[in-house]
Each structure stands twice: as C-alpha cells, then as structure tokens.
Amino acid sequence: MHLAATTGAWHEKNCHLNILNAARKGRYGVIATVAYNIEHIVLDLYELLSLSLTVDLTILPWAVTYSDGLPIRAAKDAVSRATVPISLHLDHAQDESLVKLAADTLSFDSIMVDMSHYGKAEILRKTAELVQYCADRGIATDAEPGRIEGGEDGVMDTGSLEAYFTTMKDVKNFVHAGVDVLAPSFGNIHGEYPERGRELGLNLLQEIDKALPNNVLIALHGTNGFTPQLMKECIQHGVVKINVNKLVLEDYLIYHCWDGKKHRLTSFMKQGTQKVIRPTVKWLEICGSAGKA
Numbered sequence: 001m002h003l004a005a006t007t008g009a010w011h012e013k014n015c016h017l018n019i020l021n022a023a024r025k026g027r028y029g030v031i032a033t034v035a036y037n038i039e040h041i042v043l044d045l046y047e048l049l050s051l052s053l054t055v056d057l058t059i060l061p062w063a064v065t066y067s068d069g070l071p072i073r074a075a076k077d078a079v080s081r082a083t084v085p086i087s088l089h090l091d092h093a094q095d096e097s098l099v100k101l102a103a104d105t106l107s108f109d110s111i112m113v114d115m116s117h118y119g120k121a122e123i124l125r126k127t128a129e130l131v132q133y134c135a136d137r138g139i140a141t142d143a144e145p146g147r148i149e150g151g152e153d154g155v156m157d158t159g160s161l162e163a164y165f166t167t168m169k170d171v172k173n174f175v176h177a178g179v180d181v182l183a184p185s186f187g188n189i190h191g192e193y194p195e196r197g198r199e200l201g202l203n204l205l206q207e208i209d210k211a212l213p214n215n216v217l218i219a220l221h222g223t224n225g226f227t228p229q230l231m232k233e234c235i236q237h238g239v240v241k242i243n244v245n246k247l248v249l250e251d252y253l254i255y256h257c258w259d260g261k262k263h264r265l266t267s268f269m270k271q272g273t274q275k276v277i278r279p280t281v282k283w284l285e286i287c288g289s290a291g292k293a
Contacts (some may be wrong), residue, residue: 003067010138011215014292016087016110016178017140019054020217023240026042029290032219032243033280034061040249043280045078046087052283054292056087056241059108064090069106077134077224078106087224091142091243099130110181112142128177135178143177145170145204146185148221153266159233166200171208179252181217184208188222202237209238223247228286235284242287244280251275 011017023030033055035041040058048055057079063071072088079086088107092114093099102108111134115126131141147167166184174182186201186208208216219241220234226247234242252275263271284290 008135010135011180014109014138014140015085015217016056016089017217019056019085019087020181020251022292023289024214024217026032026288026292027235029220029235029239029242030054030289031248031284031287032058032091032241032279033248034058034060034091034243034245035071035075036060036249038053038074039269039273040276041075041078041165042048043276045082046076048277048280053153053281053290054084054086055284056089057281058089058091061093061095064098064102064106072106072108083170090144096126098131100133103134104224110140110142112144113179114182114202115143116147122284124173124177127174127179131178135213136231140180141178141218142181142183143174143179144183144221145174146178146251148183148185150187154251165204166208168207173210175213175216179216182208182212183221185211188220189224192223193222196278197266198225199231200234202233205234205239206237212238217241219243223257231283231286242283244283247283248276248279 019030026265035057052182057075059075061071068082079088080214087109090102090106090108093102093111094114099111099113102111113127113130113132113134115123118126127143131143134141140222147164171182171184173182179249184205186204187199205218212218215254217240218238220239221243223242223244224246231242252272281290
C-alpha cells in the first residue's frame, strides 16, 4: 500500500517541513530538543548555532500556559536572527483551544495536534479539524496515530489510558486528514521503559515508512535510555525527527539538584547550559545531522 497526500503552496515555505524533508533525503535524523525555560532556548539558539548545528526547538504546553507564551516569543525573536534553519514546534498540544491559541498568536512553524486521549473516532475527527485550522495559517502538523504509552513532564499524563499500536488503517486515515508528520506507536513509550526493556516493532515502523507518501514524515517519541545503535536503526527504518528529553536534559537536572549551592547564580546558569550542550551535540552526531545546516 502506498498512500497519497495533498500539499499546499505554504508547504514549500514551512521551515519545519524543509528541515525534515532534507533529513529524509539525506537519511539522517533531526533532533527535536525540548526547551522548558529561557536557559534551554539560549542553549539551543546560540550555543548550537555557533557550531552551525540545526535543531527542531520543541516547546511543551506547560511552557505556554505557565508564562503566557513568553519563552516562545523570545525563541521566535532568536530564531529570526539565526544563520541556520531552526524550527519552532509545539509538542503534545492536547487541548483544542490551546492549538488555536498557538496557531493564532505564537508563531510556531509546527504544532502536534495530540488528541490521543479521546476515543478513536473522536481522535480522527478532532485531528482533521485542527490540522485544517493550522494549514489555513501555514503551520505544519504532527499527530499520533495509535496511542503511545506513558507520560512526559510538561504534558497531560495519559498513563492511565490503554496504549495501542498504530495500524495501517490509522496511517491511511491520518494521511487523509492532512497530517504532515506521524508519530507512530510501535512499542515506544513516553517516559521510562519497564525493566523488561524495549520491545520495538521495527518491522511495523518500516511498513509505515514504505506506505507513506514522500511529503509525510515520521517522528520518534519515547527515546529515554536509547542506545546509539537503536537510534540509528530507527532512522534506517524511516524516522527523520527524534524527540529527545531526558537523553539531553538529565545531566542538567542532576546539576541543578546537587550543585546549586556551589556557584554564584550567573555562573550556575552558564554552567548549566553546558550540561545540555554536550549530550545534545553527541546525539546530533549520532543521528547524522551534525554539519547539515
């Protein structure tokens, strides 16, 4: 099965899609790194830019509601000054009013329309409506066909809901709904994996990739504890966008918890960014996107 999807003129101008399409063509992965605060934005949009590294800067709903969108406006200003492509993405937008607020007022290049906490019929109906709302404003969309188990800091916890793998019917329906980037459920988990380890359906991931039209892409969620080899295998099976949270922020969190009393505030903040830059660069190199800006 190979699906077809329609595109609008705005697709060619969308930074998010241009970055990911280049990754698909080059068979490498783009890191989508979560920014919870201004320090993370400074890191991603100045430290990484100084190294000519491009990323997908990912904001979670918490950062919108906690500060009335201030970090997003700061990020957009920094992005406008960037010398390499940087995409600004809102991940896991689970409230319809938040999707519309972000689309109308916060200058995102892309928004994940995450209706996975509803029943299947409602998921598709609401997703299609909000995808069109975003497309009318030139904003690309991600969505989650199926339901990925677990939760993530800064996102409404859906851990009590039953997870289910993405089916090829789900893929077809979401492509027809106009979604630009699919985040399939194939055994991946938001948050921590159980002691039995990861049981990823890489064959399902590859089947999804082969069925998708060229202009619909795959995002990987649930990367906590991934090895470099596993990450590369996911890229080989079609993934182009890779959400990373704990992989790049764990050292920063540990530093904040244990070293806070050892430094002056300004020194503490500056050194904290370095706790993120090192693992971020490491994973950019592993995923093949270093030097692709």
